[in-house]
Amino acid sequence: MDIIQIVVIGIIASILYIILKEINASFAFFLVLITAVLIFLAIIQQIGIIFKMIESLGNKANVDGMYMETILKIIGIAYIAELGANLTKDAGLSSVAAKIELAGKIFILLLAVPIITAVIEAILSFVSTV
Numbered sequence: 001m002d003i004i005q006i007v008v009i010g011i012i013a014s015i016l017y018i019i020l021k022e023i024n025a026s027f028a029f030f031l032v033l034i035t036a037v038l039i040f041l042a043i044i045q046q047i048g049i050i051f052k053m054i055e056s057l058g059n060k061a062n063v064d065g066m067y068m069e070t071i072l073k074i075i076g077i078a079y080i081a082e083l084g085a086n087l088t089k090d091a092g093l094s095s096v097a098a099k100i101e102l103a104g105k106i107f108i109l110l111l112a113v114p115i116i117t118a119v120i121e122a123i124l125s126f127v128s129t130v
Contacts, residue, residue, distance in 0.1 A: 006039055032090050036083065047079075067118075070111050077107050 013035035020028035051072050058068035076091040081104025 006042055007040060009035060009042075029091055033087060036087055040083065051075075067115060071114060074108050074111050077104055077111070080104070081107075 012032060017028050017031055020031060054072060055068055058071075060064070081100055083106075085100040088094075088100060091114040
């Protein structure tokens with residue numbers, strides 16, 4: 001599915017949402033949720049291709065597999081947290097959206113600690129040899 005189809009789906013869903021929110025707000029939000037899932041399913045294949053490209057670049061650069069896996073997990077967490085936060089914002093639950101964003105940031109930081117530690121150790125070993 002290309003970008004034009006995704007945009008058309010988004011526009012149609014937006015028009016239907018505007019019409020339905022006056023009639024049945026619950027159903028209108030359900031439409032938004034289904035649209036988000038459809039768009040996510042449409043782009044999941046491209047996400048897989050991007051992950052494979054990043055992994056290939058990491059292999060070519062002789063980057064430890066653990067670091068590449070961590071970076072891919074961080075990217076995944078960021079996108080999933082954003083999707084969840086946006087859906088809850090659409091439902092009018094901005095405080096829940098803020099908590100989802102906070103949780104995403106905490107999980108990203110948790111995954112980044114080993115990378116940060118390795119960078120600091122590399123800097124310290126470089127400085128001590130100079």
